[in-house]
Amino acid sequence: MKKYDFTKIEKKWQKAWQTKKVYEPSFVKTSAGKPSLKKSKKPFYNLMMFPYPSAEGLHVGNMYAFTGSDIYGRMKRMQGHDVFEPIGLDGFGIHSENYALKIGTHPAKQAKISEKRFYKQLEAIGNGFAWNERLETYDPEYYQWTQWVFIQLWKQGLVYRKKQAVNWCPSCKTVLADEQVVNNKCERCSSEVIQKELEQWFFKITEYAEKLLKNLDMIDWSEKIKIAQRNWIGKSEGALIEFPISEIRSLKSDIRPPISVFTTRPDTIFGVTFLVVSPEYAQQWIKSGWNPSDEIKKYIATALKNRNNHDEKKEKTGVFSGFSAINPANKEKIPVWISDYVLPGYGTGAIMAVPAHDERDHEFAEKFHLPVSHAPLVSFDEGVQKSGGKKHTQYRLRDWLISRQRYWGAPIPMIFCANCANNKKGEQKGMEGWYAVPEKNLPVKLPNVKDFRPQGKGESPLASAKSFYETKCPHCGENARRETDVSDTFLDSAWYYLAYVGKKNSKFEIRNSNFKHLAHKWLPVHMYIGGAEHSVLHLLYSRFVAMALHDAEHIDFDEPFTKFRAHGLLIKEGAKMSKSKGNVVNPDEYIKKFGADALRMYLMFLAPFEQGGDFRDAGILGVVRFLDRVWKLYTRISTNRSANNTNSIREISGQISEYSRLLHRTIKKVTDDIENLQYNTAISALMIFLNEMEKNKEQQDLKSVLIFLQLLAPFAPHITEELWCSLGKKSSIHLSEWPNYDENAIQEESKTVVVQVNGKHRSTLTITLTSSQKEIEQIACEDARVKSVLEGKSIKKVIYIPFKVINFVTD
RNA sequence: GCUCGGAUGGCGGAAUGGUUUACGCGCAACACUUAAAAUGUUGUGACCAUAAAGGUCAUGUGGGUUCGACUCCCACUCCGAGCACCA
Numbered sequence: 001m002k003k004y005d006f007t008k009i010e011k012k013w014q015k016a017w018q019t020k021k022v023y024e025p026s027f028v029k030t031s032a033g034k035p036s037l038k039k040s041k042k043p044f045y046n047l048m049m050f051p052y053p054s055a056e057g058l059h060v061g062n063m064y065a066f067t068g069s070d071i072y073g074r075m076k077r078m079q080g081h082d083v084f085e086p087i088g089l090d091g092f093g094i095h096s097e098n099y100a101l102k103i104g105t106h107p108a109k110q111a112k113i114s115e116k117r118f119y120k121q122l123e124a125i126g127n128g129f130a131w132n133e134r135l136e137t138y139d140p141e142y143y144q145w146t147q148w149v150f151i152q153l154w155k156q157g158l159v160y161r162k163k164q165a166v167n168w169c170p171s172c173k174t175v176l177a178d179e180q181v182v183n184n185k186c187e188r189c190s191s192e193v194i195q196k197e198l199e200q201w202f203f204k205i206t207e208y209a210e211k212l213l214k215n216l217d218m219i220d221w222s223e224k225i226k227i228a229q230r231n232w233i234g235k236s237e238g239a240l241i242e243f244p245i246s247e248i249r250s251l252k253s254d255i256r257p258p259i260s261v262f263t264t265r266p267d268t269i270f271g272v273t274f275l276v277v278s279p280e281y282a283q284q285w286i287k288s289g290w291n292p293s294d295e296i297k298k299y300i301a302t303a304l305k306n307r308n309n310h311d312e313k314k315e316k317t318g319v320f321s322g323f324s325a326i327n328p329a330n331k332e333k334i335p336v337w338i339s340d341y342v343l344p345g346y347g348t349g350a351i352m353a354v355p356a357h358d359e360r361d362h363e364f365a366e367k368f369h370l371p372v373s374h375a376p377l378v379s380f381d382e383g384v385q386k387s388g389g390k391k392h393t394q395y396r397l398r399d400w401l402i403s404r405q406r407y408w409g410a411p412i413p414m415i416f417c418a419n420c421a422n423n424k425k426g427e428q429k430g431m432e433g434w435y436a437v438p439e440k441n442l443p444v445k446l447p448n449v450k451d452f453r454p455q456g457k458g459e460s461p462l463a464s465a466k467s468f469y470e471t472k473c474p475h476c477g478e479n480a481r482r483e484t485d486v487s488d489t490f491l492d493s494a495w496y497y498l499a500y501v502g503k504k505n506s507k508f509e510i511r512n513s514n515f516k517h518l519a520h521k522w523l524p525v526h527m528y529i530g531g532a533e534h535s536v537l538h539l540l541y542s543r544f545v546a547m548a549l550h551d552a553e554h555i556d557f558d559e560p561f562t563k564f565r566a567h568g569l570l571i572k573e574g575a576k577m578s579k580s581k582g583n584v585v586n587p588d589e590y591i592k593k594f595g596a597d598a599l600r601m602y603l604m605f606l607a608p609f610e611q612g613g614d615f616r617d618a619g620i621l622g623v624v625r626f627l628d629r630v631w632k633l634y635t636r637i638s639t640n641r642s643a644n645n646t647n648s649i650r651e652i653s654g655q656i657s658e659y660s661r662l663l664h665r666t667i668k669k670v671t672d673d674i675e676n677l678q679y680n681t682a683i684s685a686l687m688i689f690l691n692e693m694e695k696n697k698e699q700q701d702l703k704s705v706l707i708f709l710q711l712l713a714p715f716a717p718h719i720t721e722e723l724w725c726s727l728g729k730k731s732s733i734h735l736s737e738w739p740n741y742d743e744n745a746i747q748e749e750s751k752t753v754v755v756q757v758n759g760k761h762r763s764t765l766t767i768t769l770t771s772s773q774k775e776i777e778q779i780a781c782e783d784a785r786v787k788s789v790l791e792g793k794s795i796k797k798v799i800y801i802p803f804k805v806i807n808f809v810t811d
Numbered sequence: 812g813c814u815c816g817g818a819u820g821g822c823g824g825a826a827u828g829g830u831u832u833a834c835g836c837g838c839a840a841c842a843c844u845u846a847a848a849a850u851g852u853u854g855u856g857a858c859c860a861u862a863a864a865g866g867u868c869a870u871g872u873g874g875g876u877u878c879g880a881c882u883c884c885c886a887c888u889c890c891g892a893g894c895a896c897c898a
Contacts, residue, residue, distance in 0.1 A: 183895090224815060224893085231814070231894060238898085263898060276898090314896085339896095346897045353898085359812095360896055396897055535893080569892085605835070607824065611816095614823060622835040628850090681825070684834035691834095754830050759879035761830050785865095799878050805829045809878050 004631040006595030010718040014123055022732050023128035025082040040082035043522045046073035047497055047561075049530030049538070052090040053114035055099040058121040060585040060603075060615070061531075061577065064570045067600045068609045068677065069529040070127040074714035075674045076527075077128065078738035084522065085128050086500035088135035089118060092143070093489030094172055094188050097408035101453065107408040108448065111138055121588065126596045126717050128734065133503045137492035138408070142499060144443030145508050147413040149495050149545060150402075150487060151436045152552050154414075157428060158204045159402075165280070165344070166401055168196035173454035174405045175200055177488060178398055179232075179537045195307055198458050201403040201412060201485065205544045209233055209395040211558075212543055221564040222610070228535035234396025238264035241352065241389035243275055243325040246333055259325055259336065262347030262394050266383030268354040269329045270375035273365065275336045276351050279303035280344035282321065295319060296338065303340040316341055316364045327352075329386040339364060347394055400541065402488050405460045407452035409486030411444045413437040417473035417480040425475060435474045437482075444482065460484045493538050494545040497525055497560060511554065524557045532566040539564070565677060568612020570603070585615055597716035598624050604679035604715060626687055627719055630712065633693065633705060634723045659696050660745060662689060663704050667741035670711045679715070686712055702727065707739045751803040755780045757789045758809055765806075773800050780806050 017023060025040045048069035051062045070085065077083040091111050100107040115136060122129065135142050153159050167176040171191035175198060180187040205212075213233045216226045242258040259275055279300045286292070286300070299319040318339030325336050341360055342351050355365035355372040365372055384391060403412060414434055420426055421433025428434065437444055447468045452461050462468050462484035473480035495510075501522050502510040509515050524546075530538075542560050550558035569576075572583045590599045601623040606613030666689040673682035689708060693700045706727065713720040713733050724733035748769075753776060755763040763783045767776055777798060780786055786808075793810040800806045 227815065228893065234894095234897065236897075261898080265898080316896085341896045341898095343897065351898045358898065360898075363896095394897080532892085605823090616823070616836080619823065619836050625850095626835090680823095681834080684825075687834055752830080756829080756879070759829090759877090764830060797878065799829095801829065805879080807829080807878055 002635075004628060004719070006597065006627075006719070007592070009722045010124070010126060010596050013718045013721050014126060017128070017732070017734075018131060020732070022734055023077075023083075023085065023130055024132065025084040025130065040084075040521070042081045043526075044073070044076050044081035044083045045497075045501075045522050045525045045527070046076060046083050046085045047500075047525045047528045048085075048087075049528075049534065050088045050090050050493070050496060051118070052093065052095055053111070053118045054095065055103075055110075055114065056579070056584065056586075057117055058125075058587055059577075060587045060590075061570050063125050063587045063599070064603050064613070065529060065531060065567050066122075066125060066127055067603055068567050068679065069527075071600075071604065071674060071679060071714040072527060072529070072677065074128055074717065074734060075671070075738060077734060078710065078713070078736060080737070083128070084130055084133075084500070086133045086135075087122060087127070087129045087131075088137070088496065088500070089115060090137050090489070090493050090496070091115070092137045092409050092492050094174070094404075094406060094408070097406060097452070098172070098188070100408070106448075107452065108138070111136070124591055124596055125587065126600065128717070130500075133500045135496065135499050135503060135508070137410075137489070137496070138446075140443045140445055141507055143410040143446075143492065145499065145510055146410040146487065146492050146495070147437070147442050147444060148439060148511075149549070150410075150413055150491065151439060152554065153203060153545075153548050154428070154436050156548060156552055158207065158548055160202055160204065160428075161199055161431065161434070162202060163197065163199040165195045165197050166200055167193045168198070169193055170456075172406070173456040175401055175403065177401045177490070179400075179490075179540070195304075196458070200401055201414075201483075201487075203400040203402050203544070205400045205541075206395060206397055208544050208547050209235070209397050210393075211547060212397075212540065215543070215559055219559050219564070220562060222532070222566040225532060225535045225539060225564065225566055228532075229540055232397060232536040232540065236264050236394045236396075238262055238392055238394060239266040239384045239387075239389040240348070240392040241266065241269070241328065241384075241387045243328060243334075243352065245336070246324045246326050259350050260348045261350045261352045262392060263352055264394075265354065265357060266387060266389060267377045267380050268357045269327070269352075269383040269387045270378065271354040271356045271373045272327050272329075272334060272352045273355060273371045273373050274334050274353045275325050276318070276339050276342045276353050276361075276364070277321070277336065278342040278344045278349045279307075279338055279340050281342075281349040282338045292322065296321065299338065303338075307340065316360075316367050318364060318368060320368075328388050329383070335370070337364075337368070337370075345398060346396065400488075400544070402491060403483075403485035404488055405458060405485055406454055407446075407449070407461045407486070409446075409489060410492065411446055411462065411468075412483040412485050412487050413442065413444045414483040415471055415474060415480050416483065417476060417478060419478040419480075420473060420475055435480075438474050446486070460486060462486070490537055490541050491545075494541045495549075497528075497542075498523070498555070516556075519555055523555065524559055525561045526563060528561040528564045529567060530564070531569075535566075565610060567609055567677075568607070570606075570613055570615060572615045574614060590620070594620060594624050595627070595718070597719050598627055601627070601683060601715050605683045607680055609677045609679050623683075626690065627716060629690060629694070630709075630716075630719060630723070633690070633708075634726060636697070636700075659692065659700075660704075661748070662692055663707060664741040664745040667707065667711065667739050668746060671738070671741070674714065683715060686715075709733060710736060710739050753780075753803060754805045755783060755786050756805060756807040757786065759807060762786050762789055767803065769803070773802075773806075776800070776806055780808075 046069065048066050073083045073085045096111065097107050100110040137143060167181050169176055169186040169189065169191055171189045172186055176186060176193065181193050184193055185191065186193055213230060213235055216229060240260055240262055242260050244258045259277065282300050296319050316339065318337050321336045321338050323336055324333045327334055341364065342349065353361040353364065355362040356374050378386065414436060417433050417435065424432050426432040426434050427436060447465050449461060449465050455461055469482045469484050471480050471482050498510045499508050501518050502508050502515045546560040547558045549555050571577065572585055575581060575583060577584045587599060598620065602620045605623055666685050669685040670682045709720045709724055710733060717734060721733050750766050750768050753765045753767050754761060755765060763785045765779055790808065795808050796811055797809040
């Protein structure tokens with residue numbers, strides 16, 4: 001008997017699949033011609049979130065996600081779809097750069113090393129990747145399109161520069177988007193984030209807030225991701241109300257506009273007893289000439305400094321501004337306070353305080369002995385009307401801060417011309433002197449600078465590369481300066497699914513008619529699988545960019561991913577995997593020891609895919625044994641193959657054996673479970689069938705073995721291919737037709753009916769489908785156990801659920 | 812604090828109104844072996860009991876709906892994830 005040498009078999013098939021282009025989407029349809037996306041008849045874009053090539057190599061968590069996605073794609077392929085399953089590397093960004101810094105290599109050099117390693121590992125897991133279309137975000141061929149996307153947004157007026165307090169990571173020495181700040185810590189390095197006043201590039205994602213929210217109802221996504229996005233967008237319906245300032249005091253008249261507040265409760269307008277402005281708001285007054293007392297100045301300074309100390313629950317602090325405002329609804333004079341419990345950047349940065357109806361206002365009022373008014377509520381509309389306010393919808397979502405003061409990213413393709421700025425010229429209003437790099441001049445290549453370390457002065461290392469930033473103005477031809485910041489790495493990944501479709505001969509094209517034709521055919525993505533950690537990062541940004549490109553008529557859809565499923569988190573022996581704990585599972589090790597098929601199956605068998613799983617070394621033996629038994633199956637079937645060959649399953653004649661019934665049930669179970677990503681129970685069904693095959697050796701025939709192999713193929717692609725081939729099949733099992741089940745063959749001839757007395761299980765009966773309730777009642781009453789329990793009792797009621805349960809209720 | 816998950820044998824989990832514990836791990840006994848490993852077979856929720864049966868109790872806790880609840884409803888406890896002074 002041949003030995004199950006998984007290492008040899010897996011390598012052999014991985015190579016053969018590539019040579020024979022088994023996983024190129026149109027392979028099935030075009031017998032002679034070159035595979036191409038164009039020729040496919042039933043496109044199915046099966047996408048998995050591409051990994052960033054970390055230094056540690058492929059994480060088992062990546063493999064978990066990819067295997068789950070691949071299984072789905074493999075079934076779809078066998079069901080006759082042209083499945084496109086591309087892979088690439090999200091290699092730009094702080095993570096890769098920090099690692100290069102740590103080991104003292106240049107990121108570009110390190111990228112090449114990681115790339116090689118990652119592709120080798122990705123090949124070893126046995127996925128049906130379309131290798132020809134792979135991409136790396138740091139490839140200039142790729143990032144010129146990242147820059148192109150930036151320019152398209154710029155052309156639509158969705159890009160602007162603004163000086164404001166932004167999140168700054170002192171360790172990474174760069175700004176961060178709100179979405180990258182977790183518990184006030186840098187998402188990457190966990191350093192405490194501080195606020196810094198800097199001029200930065202922003203994308204107007206807020207302009208799409210309503211659409212981003214509304215479309216969620218139409219897309220088929222994991223509910224928890226939708227909820228996370230809804231919360232992040234944070235829509236509130238309310239009103240803007242203006243409170244005139246009554247006393248002038250030291251506030252100059254030109255900076256004495258009414259204080260505008262946003263409230264969701266205009267119905268409480270008569271209960272307002274004071275106003276509160278944020279320290280940032282008060283700071284603006286000072287900048288415009290207000291000269292308050294030292295106490296106030298001191299409070300503002302401290303509050304701004306401590307803005308991010310979110311430790312423990314803070315007691316409210318604040319200071320009286322010294323002047324008052326008028327409640328427009330009842331003309332009452334109310335004091336204006338300054339407190340950091342009011343946030344800048346949401347609403348107007350000022351609030352009307354209603355201590356009777358708001359806990360936070362109440363706490364503040366109590367602390368500073370301010371009055372609490374129990375004035376009656378009015379209706380929402382009346383409140384708006386009486387206060388002279390206007391209805392307003394407020395979103396929590398803020399614009400996407402896109403610039404980064406780092407080296408390893410796509411340079412922002414913008415040029416600043418001082419001459420044009422002086423002459424008030426430019427491409428966009430309010431952005432005088434700024435020009436997008438002409439599209440024909442893309443890419444703006446990232447120069448190979450020696451010192452790529454972050455500077456920490458709010459500038460990218462590129463600001464020291466004269467040869468990079470010196471350029472001519474595209475408008476007037478004078479000396480001009482390139483933007484030296486690079487874009488957030490989330491821009492690289494916000495459009496990559498387009499790039500796979502637009503790749504041809506190592507170049508990308510997402511603009512011409514050929515691309516449009518392909519995009520129309522292949523997009524939006526049919527199935528997208530990835531981690532829930534990207535709920536409000538990658539997944540929200542990608543949607544925004546798609547909407548913007550759609551509105552610019554570059555693509556004909558505005559939601560990039562029709563269906564999205566978040567997989568669960570893979571943990572190790574009850575704990576999160578982390579480098580510091582030293583419990584990170586290295587897939588290479590397990591593949592070497594048990595084979596990729598075994599590891600794939602084990603990962604999927606752990607628990608429901610969308611729930612996540614707990615990796616325990618001991619458990620893998622179960623699937624290892626299973627695969628060994630599958631291998632032995634072949635030996636058995638091949639030795640008496642000719643004898644068995646004629647003995648096919650009796651599907652047509654009336655008699656259906658239990659064995660064949662189970663086969664059909666297994667086909668149904670596995671098909672349904674894969675469709676619902678319930679891989680653990682699909683595998684269990686396959687195990688049950690194998691157990692049965694071994695018990696019924698005389699019934700086991702070639703046909704049922706082949707069907708079994710087909711059902712197993714998505715999970716264990718190598719061993720099934722090897723056996724399929726050994727059993728005389730010429731073409732790949734992965735291109736074979738997914739088995740169908742016969743609905744009639746699933747029906748049982750007899751059913752098990754549970755007999756209960758007063759809801760307690762007493763006996764079971766095997767009943768033929770022709771039996772009537774009366775007959776069943778009679779048989780049940782004659783059952784010895786039931787009889788003894790019913791002895792001396794009178795039956796009050798009988799509940800019969802056809803072919804499921806019969807329940808006798810007694811007094 | 813708010814939102815969303817979750818709690819079932821020694822362990823991962825299965826079952827979504829009708830036989831709780833599928834499948835797998837682990838464990839035990841047996842077979843094979845000089846022996847061990849591997850493999851195979853059988854058993855395996857707890858308690859009581861037995862010659863054989865059998866009985867009672869168990870799905871985080873307490874209550875409810877129902878002939879019948881792991882499943883539906885209410886309250887609570889614990890664990891995990893996300894958001895967090897968003898007016």
